[in-house]
Amino acid sequence: MKKLIKTINEIxxxxxxLEVVLKxxxxxxxxxxxxxxxxxxxIEEKKILFKKYIILNQDRLFLEKKYHIFAPYQNNNELNNNWNNILKKFxxxxxxxxxxKILINKRYHLNQCFLELFSTYKTAITYNFNGNVKI
Structure with a gap:
């Protein structure tokens, strides 16, 4: 049971x-x-943390099956409190x-508009055989 408590604390x-990285x-x-x-x-920090989370979550599921106790852990107060904290974090x-995502979409939209303008400007420029620019 202590392994399960330790795993949930690590999660x-x-x-x-993850909260710190997202902020x-x-x-x-x-x-x-x-x-x-x-x-x-x-992004690299998030990848590493998600990999650790996946491993710990698999351990948690294994330990739950082993001890025949499942979330939200109503029988154990310490596990129940930790699980409620995890849900709040989620x-x-x-x-x-x-x-x-909203900020990324706003930035992407502005960049996409710029690239569209740039691509139309780029298509209006041609080069002659000597490599000189023709407009």
Whole structure:
């Protein structure tokens, strides 16, 4: 049973780390002067945290079957409290992720409009045999 409690605590810690990464990503998306490298680093951090979460979740499912106890853990107060905290984190992460997607879509839309303008401008330019630009 202690392994299950430890696993759930680790899941809670990973979700807290994900929250920090998503808040950092939101801040980076709000500030246009932040480099793309910072955004890529946050994506890598998220990948690592999600991999850890998947492994811990598989362990949690195995331990639940082993001990014949399942979420929301009504019989054990400590597990029940931790599980409620995890659910709250999930809702918070979902909200943060939604905000980030909105910002990404706004930026993508502006970039897409720029690329469309650039592509029409680019098609209007031709080159002659000497490599000189013809308009």
């Amino acid at each position: 809670e810690n990973i979700l807290t780390s 950092k990503e939101y801040h980076n998306l709000l500030n246009p002067k932040i480099s793309i490298i910072d955004n890529l680093e946050s 809702y918070l992460l979902k909200e943060l992720n939604f905000k980030n």
